[in-house]
Amino acid sequence: MAGPKYPEFDTLALHAGQSPDPATGSRAVPIYQTTSYVFRDTEHAASLFNMERAGHVYSRISNPTVAVLEERVAALEGGVGAIATASGQAALHLALATLMGAGDHVVASGSLYGGSHNLLGYTLKRFGIETTFVSPRSLDAWKEAIRPSTRLLFGETLGNPGLDVLDIPAVAAIAHEARVPLLVDATFTTPYLMDHFGLGADLLYHSATKFLGGHGVAIGGVLADSGRFDWEASGKFATLTAPYEGFHGMDFEEESGTRAFLLRARREGLRDFGACMAPMTAFQILQGIETLHVRMPRHVENTRAVVGFLANHSQVEKVIYPELASHPDHALAKRLLPKGAGAVFSFEIRGGRPAGRKFIESLRVFSHLANVGDAKSLVIHPATTTHYRMSDADLARSGITAGTVRLSVGLEASADLIEDLDRALKAAAKA
Amino acid sequence: MDFVVDRRKAFAYTATHPVDPRKETLVFVHGAGLDHSSFGLQSRYFGYHGRNVLALDLPGHGRSEGPPIPSIAGMADWVFGVLDAQEIGTASIVGHSMGALVALELANRAANRGSERIERIACIGIGYPMKVSEAFLEAARKNERAAFDMETIWGHAAQAPLGGNPNPGMWMYGDMLARLARLAPGVLYNDLKACNDYSSDFAGVKCPMLLVLGRRDMMTPPRAAAALQKLPNVRTQLVELSGHSLMAEAPDATLDALVQFFPQSEGRNA
Numbered sequence: 001m002a003g004p005k006y007p008e009f010d011t012l013a014l015h016a017g018q019s020p021d022p023a024t025g026s027r028a029v030p031i032y033q034t035t036s037y038v039f040r041d042t043e044h045a046a047s048l049f050n051m052e053r054a055g056h057v058y059s060r061i062s063n064p065t066v067a068v069l070e071e072r073v074a075a076l077e078g079g080v081g082a083i084a085t086a087s088g089q090a091a092l093h094l095a096l097a098t099l100m101g102a103g104d105h106v107v108a109s110g111s112l113y114g115g116s117h118n119l120l121g122y123t124l125k126r127f128g129i130e131t132t133f134v135s136p137r138s139l140d141a142w143k144e145a146i147r148p149s150t151r152l153l154f155g156e157t158l159g160n161p162g163l164d165v166l167d168i169p170a171v172a173a174i175a176h177e178a179r180v181p182l183l184v185d186a187t188f189t190t191p192y193l194m195d196h197f198g199l200g201a202d203l204l205y206h207s208a209t210k211f212l213g214g215h216g217v218a219i220g221g222v223l224a225d226s227g228r229f230d231w232e233a234s235g236k237f238a239t240l241t242a243p244y245e246g247f248h249g250m251d252f253e254e255e256s257g258t259r260a261f262l263l264r265a266r267r268e269g270l271r272d273f274g275a276c277m278a279p280m281t282a283f284q285i286l287q288g289i290e291t292l293h294v295r296m297p298r299h300v301e302n303t304r305a306v307v308g309f310l311a312n313h314s315q316v317e318k319v320i321y322p323e324l325a326s327h328p329d330h331a332l333a334k335r336l337l338p339k340g341a342g343a344v345f346s347f348e349i350r351g352g353r354p355a356g357r358k359f360i361e362s363l364r365v366f367s368h369l370a371n372v373g374d375a376k377s378l379v380i381h382p383a384t385t386t387h388y389r390m391s392d393a394d395l396a397r398s399g400i401t402a403g404t405v406r407l408s409v410g411l412e413a414s415a416d417l418i419e420d421l422d423r424a425l426k427a428a429a430k431a
Numbered sequence: 432m433d434f435v436v437d438r439r440k441a442f443a444y445t446a447t448h449p450v451d452p453r454k455e456t457l458v459f460v461h462g463a464g465l466d467h468s469s470f471g472l473q474s475r476y477f478g479y480h481g482r483n484v485l486a487l488d489l490p491g492h493g494r495s496e497g498p499p500i501p502s503i504a505g506m507a508d509w510v511f512g513v514l515d516a517q518e519i520g521t522a523s524i525v526g527h528s529m530g531a532l533v534a535l536e537l538a539n540r541a542a543n544r545g546s547e548r549i550e551r552i553a554c555i556g557i558g559y560p561m562k563v564s565e566a567f568l569e570a571a572r573k574n575e576r577a578a579f580d581m582e583t584i585w586g587h588a589a590q591a592p593l594g595g596n597p598n599p600g601m602w603m604y605g606d607m608l609a610r611l612a613r614l615a616p617g618v619l620y621n622d623l624k625a626c627n628d629y630s631s632d633f634a635g636v637k638c639p640m641l642l643v644l645g646r647r648d649m650m651t652p653p654r655a656a657a658a659l660q661k662l663p664n665v666r667t668q669l670v671e672l673s674g675h676s677l678m679a680e681a682p683d684a685t686l687d688a689l690v691q692f693f694p695q696s697e698g699r700n701a
Contacts, residue, residue: 003566003580003581004580004581006580006584007592007593011593012592015593016592016593017595017602018593019593019595043699047476050475051471052476052479052686053682053683053686054472054599054682054683055599055683056599062599064599066599066600067595067599068595070600070601071596071600074600074601074602074605075602075604078608079602080601080602080605080606080609081598081600081601081605081606082600084600226605226609227605227606227608227609227612228613232494243447249447250447254494255471255475256468256471257466257468257610258468258606258610258613259471259601259606262600262601266600
């Protein structure tokens with residue numbers, strides 16, 4: 001007897017979360033541009049408010065268009081569910097606020113997006129949440145940084161901008177030994193390139209602004225839960241396992257088991273912090289996800305072509321990309337990222353800041369801006385932009401120098417990208 | 432609520448209300464490899480509408496200590512033990528799949544004793560006999576991942592992985608797989624074998640019985656309930672778009688069927 005078969009990634013990317021609209025037959029996901037939903041009667045209203053029936057009450061908490069995006073990302077990641085947020089940063093904040101409060105502690109990779117570093121290193125400190133940053137490659141450092149008050153281990157699947165590959169199975173094992181979950185920022189890898197939950201991550205989030213959308217027209221985030229972490233057995237997460245006065249004494253784990261984290265995140269986090277995603281944004285990001293499985297191989301293919309060109313260029317000091325044998329995580333990348341190490345990478349240009357400035361200003365196809373994961377190729381100088389608030393020491397820990405240039409390789413013809421880079425490098429050589 | 436039955440710790444979700452012996456009681460019994468949370472919305476509703484709710488974790492499931500009970504008859508004994516421990520005289524039962532067989536067995540036992548202890552039973556996603564394929568049993572016996580896949584894929588209507596989940600943001604397949612991943616080895620096999628082995632002369636069952644069946648159920652298709660539909664006092668509610676996981680796939684239709692079947696003694700309580 002043939003065993004049953006799951007729909008494949010490509011099919012889920014196009015369909016998961018949506019049936020043709022029962023009201024109109026619309027094949028495309030309708031944009032439910034509404035704040036609220038009419039109750040059938042007072043009893044129906046009370047049942048929805050008290051979580052006795054499924055459905056929507058107010059679009060800050062849930063919305064049918066946003067729910068399609070949430071379910072689709074959950075399906076692609078193999079999680080129990082997801083919550084879409086106003087941005088990737090809102091997704092990170094929602095995860096942290098759901099799990100912990102003043103007096104709690106996070107162990108985080110030191111190789112993080114500057115915004116995440118700011119949130120953990122400076123802003124949350126004001127609210128009593130401390131973070132210890134560690135080298136993502138040092139498993140001993142992860143272990144040694146854990147305290148009794150630690151509630152989370154956190155890293156990017158591909159560190160920013162040094163492209164450190166997070167050893168998810170090893171770091172997850174350390175987290176689970178300490179009875180805390182591992183959260184990963186999966187933005188650079190997307191569910192197409194990496195099986196985050198299959199490797200051991202418990203929670204993940206995306207800046208959906210990047211590869212999931214791919215078009216650079218909408219800001220958004222998605223937080224997803226594997227449902228595999230046992231909050232009750234851990235005994236460290238009162239927000240999920242103790243009665244919550246803010247919702248009629250609900251014990252979220254008792255109420256919903258595998259869905260406890262997302263239930264609290266939605267019922268408290270979206271309700272009280274309010275960083276929800278707009279339905280139009282969800283629709284736009286869904287348009288991107290529908291071609292994710294087509295775009296990502298092309299992103300990787302173009303990146304390999306560009307990396308190959310730069311690695312052999314006399315104006316280039318070094319190229320930092322995990323698929324190169326020179327990268328310290330080369331072997332790990334082969335194991336964890338069999339479809340490719342993404343489309344964002346860094347290189348160091350000879351000639352320091354003047355050469356870097358001239359290079360960036362000479363590019364015509366690559367756009368100089370603060371984003372990655374667009375269908376169009378992008379370039380930025382981290383030390384003066386995304387990471388400018390970091391101290392020199394923190395920059396060095398993240399593998400950034402004054403000459404570091406970060407590229408996000410898009411979907412243009414690779415020959416045109418190489419020609420653009422070649423011209424700009426020649427101009428930089430004269431700076 | 433934690434309590435002790437047969438000297439082992441057991442758990443029942445009560446919708447945050449203490450058990451009140453003056454209230455009518457509704458006991459929820461879950462399906463193979465699942466736990467109390469599979470009735471999340473439905474059990475919560477009744478807990479806030481004037482009834483005691485005991486959504487059980489059978490031994491070896493959820494928060495109840497193992498080992499799992501190897502037969503439907505044994506599970507029914509255990510549920511009677513729960514009622515005794517809580518000093519509950521009469522109760523109605525809502526069972527899903529394996530839990531529906533337990534409900535049937537409870538009603539049959541009560542009828543055979545001339546007892547009215549079991550007032551009504553609602554059987555969701557039931558077939559009789561509930562035969563399990565050799566391939567499924569064998570994969571479960573070996574604790575193979577394929578068993579989880581079969582439970583997940585056959586446990587939902589074919590459109591479930593593609594269609595929208597009524598619960599915003601949740602993915603039904605992922606939720607089922609995550610629940611199964613938390614099971615101790617052997618529990619799913621125990622449950623499937625108990626379903627497969629169960630046989631009963633339930634002709635004596637006379638209490639009102641509701642069958643809630645999913646039109647697209649691949650595990651217990653509606654025709655598999657034909658023998659049960661011949662019993663007196665049986666009402667059938669067919670849910671058009673649902674597979675076997677009716678409480679998740681069609682939560683409102685399932686709840687509406689239950690609400691019609693269990694008359695409201697009171698309105699909403701705090």
